[in-house]
Amino acid sequence: MLQVLHNPRCGKSRNCLAFLTEANQDFEIISYLQNPLSEAEIKELLQKLDLNPLELVRQKETIWIENYKNKSLTDHEIIKALSEHPILIERPIVIKNNEAIIGRDLEKLQKFI
Template sequence: MTVIYHNPRCSKSRQTLSLLEENGITANVRLYLKEVPSIEEITTLLSQLNIPAIELMRTKEATYKELGLNKDSSDEERIQAMHNKPILIERPIVIHNDKAKLGRPPEQVLELF
């Protein structure tokens, strides 16, 4: 099964979804701003991506600073913040066979297939 964490307002997310479709890959679309990932799901995503929490965050979002997050924040604080405010989660994320890739650039997700 293939899943894309998708925000239709994001051009990279739209490009990634189109790229999957152009390559004959059907993905379950998860509108993560509405279907907020649990703390466990975010932790699993980080493991699948093999990155620290800071690399999954949109640090330039105003919400990041509003929450008092900074370079010294712990992964636990970051994960909790992404759960509470999913706008902080970088997108798009494609998951396939227990591995994941960020679609930045979109072509990067094709490495999963």
């Protein structure tokens, strides 16, 4: 079964869920804003996405701009920021077994599922 890190206030995230529903895919919604991922879970997610920590950050979010932008941060510091401020995590993320994709592009998502 697919898992989707979902933010209900995000249009791209809602579009992803609608796409998966129309494609008759079974999925579990992970409400990562209410239940933030631990640093270990973020590291595991990064491996599944095959991304470095900075590539997972929503760099236009106010929290990032005010607290982290233009600072020289280690991967560990970025992961810690993502854990402490889950709003910074790109969304939606669709997880299938040991792989994951940021599901903003529905064509890529269709190929992934």
